[in-house]
Amino acid sequence: MAVVDTFIATPPALRFAFAIKAKVGPVQDLGQTARGHRRIIDILGGEVQGPRLEGEILPGGADWQIVRPDGTIEVVARYTIRSRSGALVYVQNEGLRVASPEILARMAQGELPPPGSYHFRTAPRFETAEPSLKWLERATFVGVATRAPDRIAIGFHEVL
Numbered sequence: 001m002a003v004v005d006t007f008i009a010t011p012p013a014l015r016f017a018f019a020i021k022a023k024v025g026p027v028q029d030l031g032q033t034a035r036g037h038r039r040i041i042d043i044l045g046g047e048v049q050g051p052r053l054e055g056e057i058l059p060g061g062a063d064w065q066i067v068r069p070d071g072t073i074e075v076v077a078r079y080t081i082r083s084r085s086g087a088l089v090y091v092q093n094e095g096l097r098v099a100s101p102e103i104l105a106r107m108a109q110g111e112l113p114p115p116g117s118y119h120f121r122t123a124p125r126f127e128t129a130e131p132s133l134k135w136l137e138r139a140t141f142v143g144v145a146t147r148a149p150d151r152i153a154i155g156f157h158e159v160l
Helices: 002-009 101-108 131-136
Strands: 014-033 036-049 055-057 061-067 073-083 088-098 119-128 141-148 151-159
Touching: 036 073, 088 141, 119 131
Parallel strands: none
Antiparallel strands: 014 036, 014 151, 036 055, 036 061, 055 073, 061 073, 073 088, 088 119, 119 141, 141 151
């Protein structure tokens, strides 16, 4: 039993795979719905760069958000990457952005607070028909994100 317990307590390592930088549209604030305070943000396009994947983010995706009463934002983004070779990759990226009321207020005013001043992490899932990119479907990733008024950047790290 001790071997199992030791293995469970061993933290996984992370390996940087790639980053995205996406342009986003203005927040569409739907207000309070049956599911919560709903917001939608269009993804207008962007770039993908890194040691394991390069390409572009195609326009047409969006981030569907719920803003909790405490200010925590639940994100569910869906978009498409076209790899440098032309292969398409569907991305569904879910996560949380948590910040103090002061940081949220600064962000709402268009300021760029230091990335370490708030928590923004995601858990992406990928789908593709391209055999050379099937590793994306078989791996677990953690995204580390930062947000600006008109863009988002996420570094995707493979959990080893």
